[in-house]
Amino acid sequence: MSIIGRLIRFRPRHYLQEAGAITTAPEVPVAGQRAESPSHLTRYMTYAALMGAVPGLLGFGEVIARKSLGASALEVTALTMIAPLGAASSLWWARLMQGRSQGKFILLFGSLGALSVASGMFLSGVGHLLAIWLLYHLFIQALFGQAENRVLQQHTDPRRTGRVYGLAQSLAMGIAGILAFGAGIYMDRVDTGYRHIFLPMALILFGAVYLLGTIPTRRASGDRVELGGRLAYRPVAQMIELLTKRPDFLRFETAFMLYGIAFMMILPVVPLYLVDDLELTYRQIGTAQGAVMKTAMILAIPVCGRFFDRSTPHRMGTLTFWLLATYPLLLLSALLFTGTLRLMAIHTAFAVFGIAMSGVVVLWNLSSIRFSGGEDSNIYQSVHVAATSIRGSFAPLLGLASMSLFGRPVTLAISSALWMLAGLMMIWMRRLDLKRGDYRTLRAQMHPVH
Numbered sequence: 001m002s003i004i005g006r007l008i009r010f011r012p013r014h015y016l017q018e019a020g021a022i023t024t025a026p027e028v029p030v031a032g033q034r035a036e037s038p039s040h041l042t043r044y045m046t047y048a049a050l051m052g053a054v055p056g057l058l059g060f061g062e063v064i065a066r067k068s069l070g071a072s073a074l075e076v077t078a079l080t081m082i083a084p085l086g087a088a089s090s091l092w093w094a095r096l097m098q099g100r101s102q103g104k105f106i107l108l109f110g111s112l113g114a115l116s117v118a119s120g121m122f123l124s125g126v127g128h129l130l131a132i133w134l135l136y137h138l139f140i141q142a143l144f145g146q147a148e149n150r151v152l153q154q155h156t157d158p159r160r161t162g163r164v165y166g167l168a169q170s171l172a173m174g175i176a177g178i179l180a181f182g183a184g185i186y187m188d189r190v191d192t193g194y195r196h197i198f199l200p201m202a203l204i205l206f207g208a209v210y211l212l213g214t215i216p217t218r219r220a221s222g223d224r225v226e227l228g229g230r231l232a233y234r235p236v237a238q239m240i241e242l243l244t245k246r247p248d249f250l251r252f253e254t255a256f257m258l259y260g261i262a263f264m265m266i267l268p269v270v271p272l273y274l275v276d277d278l279e280l281t282y283r284q285i286g287t288a289q290g291a292v293m294k295t296a297m298i299l300a301i302p303v304c305g306r307f308f309d310r311s312t313p314h315r316m317g318t319l320t321f322w323l324l325a326t327y328p329l330l331l332l333s334a335l336l337f338t339g340t341l342r343l344m345a346i347h348t349a350f351a352v353f354g355i356a357m358s359g360v361v362v363l364w365n366l367s368s369i370r371f372s373g374g375e376d377s378n379i380y381q382s383v384h385v386a387a388t389s390i391r392g393s394f395a396p397l398l399g400l401a402s403m404s405l406f407g408r409p410v411t412l413a414i415s416s417a418l419w420m421l422a423g424l425m426m427i428w429m430r431r432l433d434l435k436r437g438d439y440r441t442l443r444a445q446m447h448p449v450h
Helices: 003-008 012-018 038-058 061-067 073-096 103-122 126-155 161-189 198-213 229-245 247-265 269-277 282-310 313-324 326-336 339-372 377-392 395-405 408-436
Strands: none
Touching (some): 061 126, 061 282, 073 229, 073 247, 073 395, 103 126, 126 198, 229 247, 229 377, 247 313, 326 339, 326 408, 339 377
16 A cells, blocks of 8 residues: 555554554443543544644744844743743643643633744744744643643553553654655745744644543542632642652652753754854754654654653663763764765754654653652643743753853753763662652552542
8 A cells, every 4th residue: 555545544543453552441440440532542643643743843943033033142042941931830730720621721722822823924023933932832832731641641551651652742743844844945945934834833733722622531639729819829839749748759850850951951052053053054954853853753752652661760761861962962073074974964963862852752741640640640740841940940041151151062062961960860869769768669550540
């Protein structure tokens, strides 16, 4: 059968069943098990495919700011800080959804986020781009991550969650790679082509919002939190209570924090390095970040999902961070070459980055399910997501300061060293868990969801 024929006949439910990700389980969980609904998982797979298109296009944000809008290094840094700072709102989203259905939140605020993206058709300056990024990350990125996490927790067998997630992300990465490659070519050929990518992105987002918002989930456990003064401080107090109650989760987040600092330090560095030092075009950047990186992720993320099902978050974190440490060094090696050899070095760097980030994506999205066990993973994931705002408040500025003082190559080397240390810290933190006795197995087990 031809490739086109396979795409036309693609049936998510069929492939999920072949992978063993879904079964014909009863509708009501029994004996501590949860039901797996094929229809809900098929809808989730379609949602993941649509959402995959978004980072494929949003990934050009910093490059558009620099190449087409003339953004300064500080403005590029500010753009990279919006996502982690906006992630802090996940604490409040989690508490607002406590005792409520998440569907209404997704449909309302997700639509507002999609509308903000649509306004990019009239993009004229860096200020407008910053506003789009802010609304998108407040209303979609900070909310959807934990909402998606709850869907996985309630509709998949925990022993196969990584497999389902890996399959969904492979589909998403495939679409992201194709769109990034095509968008890069288009923006090179059309003077204002960077404006034209926003309307298709918004339409795709509306479809994704509808799909995720209509997947039924049980209400989050706990008392409903009403709007008022208590809501302003209670999420932070509950985060502190959770981290005090679960020192093993706190130690894991500490090791993950070091990884995140290194990652965010080079967020403003890499686009400037690609545009100014390596002098790449939109097409070349789109090929590296789209076709090469996403292809690597398509191949690697199902493997990472299966590995997660059979391993622990700490072991996966160590291996992933150490592999990630080679990415900045490979990027630096591109300076030693010109022409085709330089492009080969860049493609190798992004291929390795794609493989490593496959592990990070799985670890990032599923580790909270493993730590929460039978509790609502929404609260754990909100803490995990909100932690990005802490490092996001200073790490990109550290990257800006470092490249201003020492240059972009030195900053890339520093990030490599920090990722090596993050891997070592994962090992050390797990040993502290075992030594002090405040740990769980953190392997996939069946838990009734409260």
